[in-house]
Amino acid sequence: MDEIMIFIKSRDPHEREFHQAAGEVFGSIKPLLDLHPEYRRAKILERLVEPERVIMFRVSWQNDAGEILVNRGFRIQMNSAIGPYKGGLRFHPSVNLGILKFLAFEQVFKNALTTLPMGGGKGGSDFDPKGKSDAEVMRFCQAFMSELFRHIGQFTDVPAGDIGVGSREIGYLFGMYKKLANEFSGVLTGKNLYWGGSLIRPEATGYGCVYFAAEMMATKNQTLEGKRCLVSGSGNVAQFTVEKLLDLGGKPVTLSDSSGYIYDEAGIDREKLAFVKMLKNVKRGRIEEYAAKYPSAVYIPVDSAMDYNPLWNHKADCAFPSATQNEINGKDARNLVRNGVILVSEGANMPTMPEGIDIFLEEKLLYGPGKAANAGGVSVSGLEMTQNGMRLSWTREEVDNRLKMIMHSIHRTCAGAAESVGSTGNYMVGANVAAFVKVVEAMMDQGVV
Numbered sequence: 001m002d003e004i005m006i007f008i009k010s011r012d013p014h015e016r017e018f019h020q021a022a023g024e025v026f027g028s029i030k031p032l033l034d035l036h037p038e039y040r041r042a043k044i045l046e047r048l049v050e051p052e053r054v055i056m057f058r059v060s061w062q063n064d065a066g067e068i069l070v071n072r073g074f075r076i077q078m079n080s081a082i083g084p085y086k087g088g089l090r091f092h093p094s095v096n097l098g099i100l101k102f103l104a105f106e107q108v109f110k111n112a113l114t115t116l117p118m119g120g121g122k123g124g125s126d127f128d129p130k131g132k133s134d135a136e137v138m139r140f141c142q143a144f145m146s147e148l149f150r151h152i153g154q155f156t157d158v159p160a161g162d163i164g165v166g167s168r169e170i171g172y173l174f175g176m177y178k179k180l181a182n183e184f185s186g187v188l189t190g191k192n193l194y195w196g197g198s199l200i201r202p203e204a205t206g207y208g209c210v211y212f213a214a215e216m217m218a219t220k221n222q223t224l225e226g227k228r229c230l231v232s233g234s235g236n237v238a239q240f241t242v243e244k245l246l247d248l249g250g251k252p253v254t255l256s257d258s259s260g261y262i263y264d265e266a267g268i269d270r271e272k273l274a275f276v277k278m279l280k281n282v283k284r285g286r287i288e289e290y291a292a293k294y295p296s297a298v299y300i301p302v303d304s305a306m307d308y309n310p311l312w313n314h315k316a317d318c319a320f321p322s323a324t325q326n327e328i329n330g331k332d333a334r335n336l337v338r339n340g341v342i343l344v345s346e347g348a349n350m351p352t353m354p355e356g357i358d359i360f361l362e363e364k365l366l367y368g369p370g371k372a373a374n375a376g377g378v379s380v381s382g383l384e385m386t387q388n389g390m391r392l393s394w395t396r397e398e399v400d401n402r403l404k405m406i407m408h409s410i411h412r413t414c415a416g417a418a419e420s421v422g423s424t425g426n427y428m429v430g431a432n433v434a435a436f437v438k439v440v441e442a443m444m445d446q447g448v449v
Helices: 002-011 016-026 030-035 037-041 044-048 097-113 134-151 167-181 204-218 236-247 270-283 288-293 330-338 354-362 376-390 396-420 427-445
Strands: 053-062 068-079 085-091 120-125 157-161 228-231 254-257 260-264 297-301 318-320 343-345 366-368
Touching: 002 016, 002 044, 016 097, 016 354, 016 427, 030 037, 030 427, 037 044, 037 427, 044 427, 053 134, 068 085, 068 097, 068 134, 068 157, 085 097, 085 167, 085 376, 097 120, 097 376, 097 396, 097 427, 120 134, 120 157, 134 167, 157 167, 157 376, 204 236, 204 318, 204 343, 204 366, 204 376, 204 396, 228 236, 236 254, 236 270, 236 318, 260 288, 270 288, 288 297, 330 354, 354 366, 366 427, 376 396, 396 427
Parallel strands: 085 120, 085 157, 228 254, 228 318, 318 343, 343 366
Antiparallel strands: 053 068, 068 120, 254 260, 260 297
């Protein structure tokens, strides 16, 4: 383990998020390597951390003022051992090669847990859609796809949305792909229902995260009924996490964006959630407007001088980090434990830093790591691919039932794998072990490629 981590860090010393993701997985699978020396001989770890293909390209586009701007575009095709590359596109100023490699690496194992035949990939750009007009977003998406279309396809690589890429962006991207490739195929997921999208896809990551939390609670003979819940973020994942918590009787009390967070002691009910959806999805406003509309809430702006996030310092039973990577540090984790939190279910990718994970495991919290807890999104993306391939459209109830079944299966798989290596109740170890075995056995079967 030490040798492979030294190898990774020396080769790409600046890719800290990727080092973190790889270290988390490799820390869980040492017992497997001891049992299977053939994995070492086949250099499986060295092959897993090296993407099968990295595509980086220039994206030149013109804003409404006629100014020409240049961004970078990326697609990381990480591993296709169990199916075509599958993973989102992220448009955000923070996007760089290291972040996308970490996301693609996580995606490989997340997809392996879904029971569906999907490999792992990720992509995006340092383009920021915030404050841009629809016309500017369209021109950027068309310029981005004018290169990406050469590298994707329904049997090769099927991108989806991620931070900064919602149904608007998917529509513009798909339109350009259709024009350039001269075909109408399921090459992107997250499409509008009118032209190949799946019911439940927008809700899937948030719903799935809550379904996974409910599965964890059931192991303690508890439910989410009446539980106070801290939720970070206010985008797609956070919105539908709140919605499903309300369905199951939970009481969400927080939401956030990059400017700060709101705490609503009275709880975020369906009327307030509808306002948030309008605010963020249509008006594209800031979460502080929530506090202006609802006097029961207070707004706390981001204070960069603080070494912890006060959102995680409220009395609660459950936490659903649904914003971005590394949003919970060690101090935040201690605050969650001190304030009575018994469950953490990750809606975002790798939102908890290693020291925070250590605290959750040490305190024996019900901790659902992102690669398991937020796999609902890519699961329904896989179901969308199936519907596209069959030229069918399933009902909302059918897709939701399939999502519940998948999350139940992921929970059972993680719990069983953890127990098999002597780490009963450790969902992080279970997720890593189960996914690793599936991917690696496929790689071994397919030879040195």
